[in-house]
Amino acid sequence: MNTTSLAVSVLALAGLGLSPSPAQAQEWEKLGSRVVQFHAEKDVIEVTAKEGKFDKIRFGVEDGDLMMFNVKVVFGDGQAWSPDTKFEFKEGSRSREIDLPGEARFIRRVEFEYKSRIRKGRATVNLWGHHAGGGGGEKERRWERLGSRDVSPRVEKDTIVVTAKEGVFDAIRLDVEGGDIILYDLRIVFGNGDPYSPKTRLHFKEGSMSQVIDLPGEARFIQKVEFAYEGIREGKGRATVHLFGRHAKGGVTARKDPKDRFPGWEHLGTRTVDFGADKDVIQVRGEGPFTAFKIEVDDGALEMFDIVVHFHNGQTVSPKTRLVFDDDTRSRDIDLPGKARIITKMEFFYKSIRSGQGKATIHVYGRK
Secondary structure (H helix, E strand, O other): OOHHHHHHHHHHHHHOOOOOOHHHHHHEEEEEEEEEEOOOOEEEEEOOOOOOOEEEEEEEEEOOOEEEEEEEEEEOOOOEEOOOOOEEEOOOOEOOOEEOOOOOEOEEEEEEEEEOOOOOOEEEEEEEEEEHHHOOOOHHHOEEEEEEEEEOOOOOEEEEEOOOOOOOEEEEEEEEEOOOEEEEEEEEEEOOOOEEOOOOOEEEOOOOEOOOEEOOOOOEOEEEEEEEEEOOOOOOOOEEEEEEEEEOOOOOOOOOOHHHOOOOOEEEEEEEEEOOOOEEEEEOOOOOOEOEEEEEEEOOOEEEEEEEEEEOOOOEEOOOOOEEEOOOEEOOOEEOOOOOEOEEEEEEEEEEOOOOOOEEEEEEEEEO
């Protein structure tokens, strides 16, 4: 069956409310989603696929009608390609398959412009990729995004705290969006506190990626990466630095028990949430007063907002923050106001960023 016939067959099944065959479904992977606001006109889908090279993409739109144009696909090596196409989506529809040029490629992100006849509201744009050869990449050598940091010309040094799930890495690379910068004095701090400073000075043009930086010795846990920088391009107020790690052969190590994951932090509670719901509560079992908390998510990708921390004296506080979690990531440290406080429970609203079904496990940690 040729590509056109396959596409017609898949669309026909979808129109009948049926699913593609298992073989067809395995060839396509959902790479990411973006909720777009109709009052805006430009957005980006950062690819959340963990592995694999792709030779085609397609889009789908939920919860709204919109027109999409000026699509730009940015590959893993920083090169970009723009198909000569314009899409008009009705709610629940999807695009044709778009063949990517050349050999199968890793995809970093897809940028696009859009508009809607309705000026208010929102829609969800989904991106799928077709695995080359019908299968995934090499699991034992996959890359994972470990964290990101917005940098500005007013500061000269910064840190990316690693938010990746448990795992050991044997190499890193960096990626820059939104500006041209020079990055130097790189310092990698491993899980046991040992530092490593590769002798390198990296020049980034907007949208470029560094060479692979091999880590010394055996594969290591990474705690954070510190760096100095200069030269964000004139006219741009800030840039974003992304950090990626390459998993060592053999893949991800076994996940630690929550109480042992963060030295100096106490595990306060756990809650498995259902993506069919949107609000939940964690009853805190930790003893004593705490000065800060952080949240970790296992086995799911979700957005968390409207967090309410309840204290023993009946007072509450709602940190002004909105947290986005990929599979097995943690938040930054969130300081509590005033003196150390005893926490009784935490309420939060959340939604899935991939689908409306499934579950995730949320852990809360406190620092005294």
